[in-house]
Amino acid sequence: MSPSSPSTARILLDRFAAWHRLTPPERADVETALAGLHPGAEHDPERAAELLARVWWSFLVEPGDGVAGALIAEAGAVAALLAVLAALPTPDALPDMTPAASIRGTLPGVPTPDATRALARWRPRFGDRGLVGALRSAASLHLRVLLPGDDAWPRRVADLGEHGPVCLWTLGRAELLDRPRVGALVGSRAATPYGLQVTADIAEAWCRQGFTVLSGGAYGVDRQAHRTALAVGGDTVAVLAGGLDRLYPAGNEPLLREIAERGCLVAEQPPGTAPTRWRFLQRNRLIASLAAVVVVTEAGHRSGALNTARHAAQLGRPIGAVPGSVVSGSSAGANRIIRDGIAQLVATGDEALGMLALQPELEPSPVAGLRAELVRLHDALHPRQPAPTAALAARAGLAETTVSAGLGELELLGLAVRTGDGRWRRG
């Protein structure tokens, strides 16, 4: 039986109903709720099965669960879930069984120890009746679920590989997520007036250029980024660490409601999920993957924004940071990632805008095939800010004579342009 057969959705719903001991009215409620979560699935049985499978998965796993991700990538969300269900005893057998005895199987293609640990990790959430209430709550709140393959699905999260989200719970304009220009502005919750000012400056500059301003909906820098975007009529997205039925932190509830109305709220976890430390860290990875560029506007030594920057570094995202006083702790983290070469120093909104030019090219690189020193020299050239030969030599780590000769070659190839005052920029 192919997973796309019309009966797959029904089979999965039957299993769901059995595991959650749904009464017929509850089952009808769940079906209605699911239809509301993803109206496109209503008349597409394959999509309906995919929706239920991924929603169910999102209740079962913590964000970033690599075994689930690998299994889903290999078999598809529906078949992967059926394999998991097959690896567990029937729901009726459960109440009297110890957790260890309640697992009887392995998973296709997953090494047995990993499968055993994964099943043990997911098992406690199977049949949780809270899920029924959460689905009803999602329906009443008009949440939507984005699935891979949906038009609005943000393709950038594919960079997370098997640690990517199984689906995204959204409220508002989900179409903001897959734009080329999505910039994350992150930083300390305890932002100083300085941090708030530079955050507002960059958020405003980004909005003027049609960027979606992405942040975490927290106090301080996050809040300032969202508020500024709303104030200037720009687009903003808040990625939350818990379910969208609880707008956390409470003090930001009015702001988050406004984002839901005019921008978009996103969560990886379903309704009913409390924000935990782990989920905040995973939320940071999601912010990094959703963004085309990440800027840390103010961050102390232990700020969570540095965690976002590290995730962004792992994903190859261009990262900027705004420097600040070295004698106050509020900028210590931002200064550190600049010093360590993880982030580029960003002083103005326009510089933050310019960072998108650093994004990995989707087209074949123009420098493919050039010898190493020309590639390094090309790297050192900025698309808009021309630099003198000496600075390019310092940046590229090449002798100035090499740089002068190399610039001539790059100029012939159309990859370097000399400005009137004898400086050079990228061609």
Place this chain on the structure above:
Amino acid sequence: MSPSSPSTARILLDRFAAWHRLTPPERADVETALAGLHPGAEHDPERAAELLARVWWSFLVEPGDGVAGALIAEAGAVAALLAVLAALPTPDALPDMTPAASIRGTLPGVPTPDATRALARWRPRFGDRGLVGALRSAASLHLRVLLPGDDAWPRRVADLGEHGPVCLWTLGRAELLDRPRVGALVGSRAATPYGLQVTADIAEAWCRQGFTVLSGGAYGVDRQAHRTALAVGGDTVAVLAGGLDRLYPAGNEPLLREIAERGCLVAEQPPGTAPTRWRFLQRNRLIASLAAVVVVTEAGHRSGALNTARHAAQLGRPIGAVPGSVVSGSSAGANRIIRDGIAQLVATGDEALGMLALQPELEPSPVAGLRAELVRLHDALHPRQPAPTAALAARAGLAETTVSAGLGELELLGLAVRTGDGRWRRG
């Protein structure tokens, strides 16, 4: 006749006396003054000739005169000066001649147009009687002249090539100049309390580690650097843009006197020379060349400290800069050179100390012969601050898998060390 013949010094002194129309008592004064400028030359006729030649040259040329530098490098200071004297008419013929007619010759090895321009440039200073007074003033102030080859001659100025100083006028402990640990601290004259604080922090940290703190004797950052060094009992050198007979700026006179007593004052230009804009710029090049490392603690967009940083970049010196608020102009220049990759971000005195590790190695490089990606990886490792694999990958621009494998190779070669927490530093 070899330039080392005992009569060379006398021949040169005869020419000097003729050009400056010295009376016999004046000639005796000049001889006494010269002996006091470099006591080591008293019983060494060759050294005495070298001394007079370079002192005379330092009166004739502006700092950085490349024709003089090339000629001296080629022929030696004495023969070069004799060649210039031979290219001019006799002093007796001068008073009635126009400047153009007062040049009749060329210079050995110098293209004729360059020679003509150079002679025309130097000619106006030949026979200037003010020089006699300046030498008397130098003697009464107990100035000393350092010549290339002297024990205390700072070998780092050789990096200036033909644009290097012909000699150095000093007051105080000239032996501070040729130490391995000479750090320049430079910045705005109009320093803010922030700039003053970070300057003091770094100066103190450097002094604790036996650094000589080098600066320009100006207000603001310079003054703070010198004062802090003196306050903590450290060594400090001020490089002035004019002659050491006039301690400029006047408001720093007490400080500069104290530096002369406990540290060292240095000038490239002889007594009687006023500080001019050009000489300030050339002074910056001298600071950059004298320093093993240069740190800009606070600089606005147009600060002269950026000129020093550019000179340092051309000389391949490690350059640091202290970041600051992006919303005040006082740190705009420092932030810019960090952003442009000219300077490394420095947040603490210890980080500024660590920069010496970036100096070009005098010994054969341990990475010689390694393939490019290992060299890049080794470059990315810091000698004292361990970093995680991801950060190293970002720094080196290599895939993390490549970095992991490469670290293993470098570890086997003793070039990388893994710390307890799984991070890596240079071996």
